[in-house]
Amino acid sequence: MRSFLLMLQFMTRYPIPLRIEFTAQRFVQGMKWMPLIGLLVALPAAIVFAVADAVLGRELGAIAAVIVLITVTGGLHLDGIGDTADGLFCCRPRERMLEIMRDSSLGTNGVVAIVLAILLKYIFLHNIPATGALLAVLAAPVLGRMALTWHSAVARYAREERGIGEYVNRTGPAQAVAATLVSLGLVTGILFVGGVPAVLLPWMVLGLHLPPILLAILFAAYLKKHLGGITGDTIGASIELAELLSFFVFLLLWTFLI
Template identity: 50%
Template sequence: MRNLLLMVQFMTRYPIPLHIDFTVERFVHGMKWMPVVGLLIGVPSALLAMGLYSLVGYEAAVLAGLIYQICITGGLHLDGLADSADGLFSYRPRERVLEIMRDSTLGTNGVIALCLAVLSKYVLLQSLSPHGGFLALASMPILGRMASTWHAACAEYARKSDGMGLFVNKTRPRQAMAAFLSSFFILCVVFFVSGISLQMALLLLFGLNALCISGGFFLARYVTGRIGGITGDTIGATIELTEIASLFLYLFIWNIYL
């Protein structure tokens, strides 16, 4: 339980009135709880949107859900996406890319990536029916955080210094597989409660999990080829990009069954 609470403290802004010693072993063991952290982000945002739906309409309700997710994570993963875009799209040598990614100044590529990420999520969510949109809002944070464990398990840390590298280099496929099983079980429950058909639920379960696992893996391969490994920023970028990809698949599958 302490490992889960540590992940909640690290990945969200939920107030946890408990001091938990931050150790590499505890953090690595906590990686299997990443989908649960996603559940704690996604379900409240979906419930907020559902509560506002009858008052302000679907589009505004979905926007409120997205804003909730950004606020409760402190924009942590969006920051990683922006820094990754600034560095990787600078097309500079490896060491310079890593310097740009560490720089807190936001560049043009980062601004573009931020805007496109938020806009893409909003457009894809409002393209779904309310039932599908609320379900996607609840489950995409689960999938994104599951993908991040595969991203961390499939590559070494790019920098020689400690910090994030201490846990990245100790994350193994067994933590990623545990996160996948956790994600699969949680989504089974979410889809059952939502009342969608068994056929659609199975398509979503296998399609979304496969998409996000492969997304985490191939993003790790890509950045390893560019900068020799992954960073905390690319982990955040993986969460954001796989969430967007999952929404595309949601929309595709949902439209098939309309």
Template identity: 35%
Template structure:
């Protein structure tokens, strides 16, 4: 039952799918539930891939690609995109650590947040266009899995950067090696089922990519926050699309 509870918790937190269940959860459930994030990615990927397949029946691939990206945003509520924007506003402000953390928590949107969000979504749309044009819908299934690999791997290899409380603290404090291994098993099975042996190696690469990203983004603040984990999710997802494009089209 605890696994089901944590699965539903992650589904409620990471998507806008209506789950009319009131869950009795604590900080540990958030952190340990992150092990199931790749499963949530599979659900998101299934919806996104299905949308891409249907949209491509009625629209040109370029239009379908933009609509697929919009579908993804609606399905996730833009929660990780918000973290991406906040993280870049903070780390590119060239301020001391505490000021960076204040900027990241500020609800106002800065120049770097707008720039990185526009660039990231634009690049995703172009890459998805190539994928849809080639009818490679399986890639869209794995895309959100690669992103959620970023969140769980990032949490597992990081320490919490803030001195006070925050939702990211729950994830980082309670997501450790066990959760990383569980997520890896789920992810490797998914990648291998869709892409074979190549998928397994690609999955391992995505974990390495996530670890490097979280270290890079967290170097100025001495760790990670919830925003940083969101940023790693979105960036890892884009890296997956870029690598897939290079493997298939070049």
């Protein structure tokens, strides 16, 4: 339970009135709960979306949901994708890339990446037909945080220092598989309650999980080549990218399959 609460404190802005020591063991144990953290991030966004969609229309519902997703996490993962874009697209040596990613100031590439991430989420969510949009709001954060476990499991930390790298380097395939099993259960439940036909359910669950896993692994491989590994920023970026891809997959599934 403490490992779960630790990750909830670390990944969200929910007020948890407990002081929990941040240890490598708890961090690694908490990785399997990442999909559940994603569901807790998604729930208030889904409630706001459902109300705004019914009362004010899909446009305001979609943007309201995106705003709530950002608010619950404090923009933590958007900061990651912004810093990652600044570093990767600076066309400098590896050491300089890592310095730029650590810099608290945001450059042009980072601003563009953040704006595109928000805009694309809004566009995808706005265009997902019928009830698929609400299910996407619930499931995409689950899939995004499941994907980060694979991103962390297949690469080492890029910087040679203590801190979060010490924890990330202890995350392996066992934690990623455990998180995936949790995600499979949660997403299956979301789709089942959402009325997805039983004959389509296993194929849709599989189709929603494979793309973000593949993206997370390929992104980590790219970073190993160019940065020598992953960082806290790229972990945040992997969540945002996996969420975007999940929204897009929902759009495809509900447009052509449901």
